[in-house]
Amino acid sequence: MVAQLQHAPAAACPGCLAAPVREVVAPPAAAQIALSLPGIHCQGCIATVERGLSAQPGVKSARVNLTLKRALVEAAPEVTAADLIEALAELGHEAHELDPGALSATQADAAGRALLVRLAVAGFAAMNVMLLSVSVWSGATDATRDLFHWISAAISLPAIAYAAQPFFVNAWAALRVRRLNMDVPIALAILLALATSLWETALSGAHAYFDAALTLTFFLLAGRYLDHRTRAVARSAASELSALEVPRALRLEQGEQREVPIAEVAPGDLLLVRPGGRMPVDGEIVSGRSEIDRSLLTGETLPVFAEPGLGVSAGEVNLTGPLTVRAMAVGRDSSLQRMAELVAIAESGRSRYTSLADAAAKLYAPGVHILSGLSFLGWFLWAGDLRVALNIAAAVLIITCPCALGLAVPAVTTAASGRLFRQGLLIKHATALERLAEVDTVVFDKTGTLTAGRPELVNLEERSGADLAVALALAEASAHPLSVALAR
Structure with missing residues (x-):
């Protein structure tokens, strides 16, 4: 066959x-x-x-x-x-x-759950205040309008104090060290909207903006939660590599097998790797014969024959027979962890496009404050109305947030690196993604790797049913790529 x-x-x-x-x-x-x-x-x-x-x-x-x-x-x-x-x-x-x-996924998700709760509080409060605002807009009397404004204030103040806490905390942390970040204009806009609304309410004014402050908080939290989910889904290629590390290993101690955490394995220990298992460490085969799938490291689609004296790397898969391996490099010294560190460096690398986004974002926060201050000053000098000037200054702060500029490049780099890794490609530096747009010719110098890696039978009709039945029975119990092809 x-x-x-x-x-x-x-x-x-x-x-x-x-x-x-x-x-x-x-x-x-x-x-x-x-x-x-x-x-x-x-x-x-x-x-x-x-x-x-x-x-x-x-x-x-x-x-x-x-x-x-x-x-x-x-x-x-x-x-x-x-x-x-x-x-x-x-x-x-x-x-x-x-x-x-x-x-762990649970720890990573704690921030997401907290954001979701704050988002729900802001949304619930915004809907209730919006209902009260509709009555005011519809022509409520002065007494009714003032009552609804005070009720709106009672709902808005505690809701914003809780829901907008991430913006306030981050803005205060930046201001304490005399720096500006993206949350400073956001926090200032929310506080200005609240202060203006309380002022209008105390003076029995016709307009209050509690609904705007809550709606702003709601949409900003929605954007931050979506960003959190995007980053959680865009799993890093370095994490993908680290996930291939075996958490426990079978150590041979005086002829007995003992399962131990990988952190307890030391160079020189003898480990038993069963068929179908991954190599937990870099090492050398002491006894046993098998075949090893090392496509993760070398790209070779066909397994390699393994015998005593052959060096193996963490992450490789033992296919057919048990092997005794002497540990040579463990933990962060293993090939798998060094590859993960290499990919992490690539995902954090700076390219010329990243640098452009960085430079623009650094100038944005002070630029927004200057623009808002100029708007306030211009309208106050021209109209002579402090309330109008404050409203316009707050509006400038509300509608300007450059977070997408700073998030786009690292998010795309991480997502693309993870996607390519799952397709069998290892990106060593973020600039490689940019250089792909300039590539017009690709030259490969290795044989046997530019395939799908899925062997298929070509002469099935020439074999009898009895032969095929025997071959299938033998192949179903094996993880060898050719056996998998026969069983398929």
Whole structure:
């Protein structure tokens, strides 16, 4: 029986990009510190954190990934995470040393649930105040109008104090260190709308804007929640790689098998890898013969014969027989983790388009405040009406928010890297995505990798039913690619 590879249209080979891993991802001389930044949410935060980290003695570079809410710092060996965390605390930003093993979907979703509750409170309050406002707009008498305005104030003040808390907290943190971020104009707009409305209500004025303040809060929270969900769905390619790491391994101790967490495995330990299991560490085969699927690292679609003396890497799949492997590199020293760090650096990389967006966003916040101040001054001098001038200044702050500018590039980079990784492509730097638009010729120098990787039978009709039945019975119990093709 003959199996033939079905050739698919040419696709980039992950092996060309990722291999040889041991040469490409050699450990850097400088220390790399990963920090979790749960409080960042806009381009102003990125600029503040990167400037603050880069100003610390011994820090060579600092890159913040907004989508993943983390910073990757390259620094001298004597620099510690505690030093950087203290420096960020002085800038008003909470930071923690990143422990990938401590991250979970539940922790990541806590912020999303909190935003959703605030969104519901703002929406409920906005609908009720809008009902009262309709009566005022319809021509309610002075006494009724004043009553409805005070009821609206009673609903709006506690609702905004709770729902708009993320904007107020972030704005205050920025102002404490004499900086501006995207939340400063937002918080100022909400407070101006409330202050103007309370002033109008206290003076029995005809117009109050409690409904506008609540509606603004509702839509801003809706946008922030959608952004949170987008970043949660756009899972990073580095996370995809880290997810391939085996959490536990079978360690051989005096002839007995003991299941231990991967963190307890040390170089020199003997590990048993069963058929169908992933290699938990980088190592060398001591005993056993099998076939290994190493397409993740090299792009080779067909399995490689494994025997004693062959080196293996974490993440490779043992297909047919049990293997005893001596651990050589574990944890962050493994090929899989070094690849994940390489991809994380790529996702945090700066390209010329990213830099353009950064520069525009840095100028935006002060520009908005200047424009709002000029609007207030111009209308006050021209109309001589303080209330009109305040309303227009608040409107300028309300309608201007550049968050999309700062979020677009990192979100697209992370989503594209994750999507390409799931298709078998490893992007080493964010600029590669931009360079693709300029590519007109692609040259491949490896054989056997530009295929779909799905063997198919070509002479099925030449075999008897009895032969096929025997072959199927044998193939169904095997994970070998050719056996899978027979069973299919």
